[in-house]
Amino acid sequence: MAMEATVLLSVARATLVLLPLPVLRRALRVAFRRVGAAAITPGQIAWAVEAVSRRLPWRSSCLVQALAAEALLNRYGCPARLHIGVSKETDRTLLAHAWVESGDLVVVGAGDLTRYAALE
Numbered sequence: 001m002a003m004e005a006t007v008l009l010s011v012a013r014a015t016l017v018l019l020p021l022p023v024l025r026r027a028l029r030v031a032f033r034r035v036g037a038a039a040i041t042p043g044q045i046a047w048a049v050e051a052v053s054r055r056l057p058w059r060s061s062c063l064v065q066a067l068a069a070e071a072l073l074n075r076y077g078c079p080a081r082l083h084i085g086v087s088k089e090t091d092r093t094l095l096a097h098a099w100v101e102s103g104d105l106v107v108v109g110a111g112d113l114t115r116y117a118a119l120e
Contacts, residue, residue: 005048008068028071040076042102062109066098069108085116
């Protein structure tokens with residue numbers, strides 16, 4: 001699981017600047033196609049993505065982590081919903097955040113999500 005998370009985080013980070021988001025999401029689904037229902041839980045996927053993200057030599061943004069988690073959830077037959085939200089700060093700057101849910105669990109990107117207006 002950690003090796004898959006490492007590959008997905010690396011691929012997502014490298015290609016995010018080259019491909020539009022919908023194309024990248026489709027490519028990850030094809031490249032990491034479903035292996036069927038496995039004994040892998042969304043909690044284990046969350047652990048793997050977060051643990052690997054902390055150990056990579058570069059910073060993995062919330063969007064990169066969300067893309068990796070979504071691909072792993074899809075691969076192992078778990079429900080996955082990627083969200084992208086924005087928040088307007090008091091100084092009028094916009095903040096963006098990405099997170100992934102599987103059922104009632106926020107797999108990556110947890111925090112005060114009520115402050116974000118979901119775009120997707």
